[in-house]
Amino acid sequence: MILRPLRAMEPEVRRVIAATMAVNVAVGIFGISFGVASIAAGADVLQTCALSFFTFTGASQFSAMSVVGAGGTATAAFGGAAILAARNFVYGLAMSRMLHFKRPTVPKRLLAAHFIIDESTALASAETDDRLRRIAFWSTALGLFIFWNLGTLLGALLGGAIDPEVWGLDVAFPAVFVAMLGAHLRTRRGRVAAALGALIFVVLVPILPIGVPILAAATAVLVGAWPDSRRRSAT
Amino acid sequence: MTDTRLWWMIAALSATAFGFKALGFVALGGRRLPVVVERCLALIPAALLAALVVKDTVTIGQDVVLDERIVGVAVAAFATWRKMPFLVVIVAAMATTAAIRYGLGS
Numbered sequence: 469m470i471l472r473p474l475r476a477m478e479p480e481v482r483r484v485i486a487a488t489m490a491v492n493v494a495v496g497i498f499g500i501s502f503g504v505a506s507i508a509a510g511a512d513v514l515q516t517c518a519l520s521f522f523t524f525t526g527a528s529q530f531s532a533m534s535v536v537g538a539g540g541t542a543t544a545a546f547g548g549a550a551i552l553a554a555r556n557f558v559y560g561l562a563m564s565r566m567l568h569f570k571r572p573t574v575p576k577r578l579l580a581a582h583f584i585i586d587e588s589t590a591l592a593s594a595e596t597d598d599r600l601r602r603i604a605f606w607s608t609a610l611g612l613f614i615f616w617n618l619g620t621l622l623g624a625l626l627g628g629a630i631d632p633e634v635w636g637l638d639v640a641f642p643a644v645f646v647a648m649l650g651a652h653l654r655t656r657r658g659r660v661a662a663a664l665g666a667l668i669f670v671v672l673v674p675i676l677p678i679g680v681p682i683l684a685a686a687t688a689v690l691v692g693a694w695p696d697s698r699r700r701s702a703t
Numbered sequence: 704m705t706d707t708r709l710w711w712m713i714a715a716l717s718a719t720a721f722g723f724k725a726l727g728f729v730a731l732g733g734r735r736l737p738v739v740v741e742r743c744l745a746l747i748p749a750a751l752l753a754a755l756v757v758k759d760t761v762t763i764g765q766d767v768v769l770d771e772r773i774v775g776v777a778v779a780a781f782a783t784w785r786k787m788p789f790l791v792v793i794v795a796a797m798a799t800t801a802a803i804r805y806g807l808g809s
Contacts, residue, residue: 551747555723
């Protein structure tokens with residue numbers, strides 16, 4: 469279906485493919501910045517590419533390499549990134565209720581699981597029709613995987629030739645995090661959790677080893693245990 | 704960090720990331736968790752991303768350091784608030800910081 473020329477597709481399918489491809493290409497260019505930043509943080513080309521291929525969840529990759537670059541231990545780099553990856557569990561839960569395969573074999577479901585990330589979840593859940601949802605999911609899953617990995621490779625190869633400080637590359641990490649954070653500040657709970665996470669981190673930085681304050685900041689999610697005080701305005 | 708340790712970190716992180724994805728999609732598929740638990744899990748990005756922003760903006764190792772990174776990240780925050788595309792946010796932040804560094808001759 470994807471191999472058929474775009475023009476021959478039904479308008480709805482064409483719309484979905486076009487929307488997902490726009491995201492895929494943008495993420496691919498974004499992958500270049502991960503490649504460059506990861507090399508600047510001290511990984512080699514193969515390690516950088518392995519992260520994009522096997523870990524395949526952007527925020528965790530950036531988080532891990534940001535801790536490595538700051539001189540944190542492997543355990544600390546892993547811890548923060550792993551907690552950040554836990555949101556894919558929530559996406560998996562959501563997608564399992566939305567994505568209905570014709571023949572849902574276990575290998576097929578395990579393969580699909582690798583591609584459950586921010587973008588595929590967002591684009592698939594934006595569709596209401598079962599078939600269009602599947603198309604949106606696979607088009608994002610496979611397209612984004614290809615573009616993200618190509619972008620990473622390109623960035624990693626470029627990385628060694630660039631002085632990260634001169635180009636402001638050290639700011640690429642926080643800029644990425646700010647851009648991702650935006651969507652999570654729409655609810656009051658999200659804003660409180662973010663403020664608390666930042667506060668916990670900055671207070672603990674001088675006291676605890678590098679990387680550990682990031683883990684401690686995760687306790688800010690307990691804001692979610694707070695009961696809704698004003699039901700109507702609660703989001 | 705040694706090369707071997709970095710490889711172990713990458714392997715562990717890959718296994719963990721896949722574990723989380725598959726646990727939600729394949730193992731627990733269709734089942735619901737307590738509302739409070741789902742609500743807390745949904746807040747993970749907000750809490751961690753905010754902490755990571757602070758980390759990469761105002762700290763170096765265990766020291767709080769205020770420098771030209773702040774201006775770059777402020778530009779990123781403004782661009783995000785104006786709903787500008789992802790890439791614009793990143794490039795604007797980097798360009799701002801790079802320009803200040805160039806201007807200061809460092």
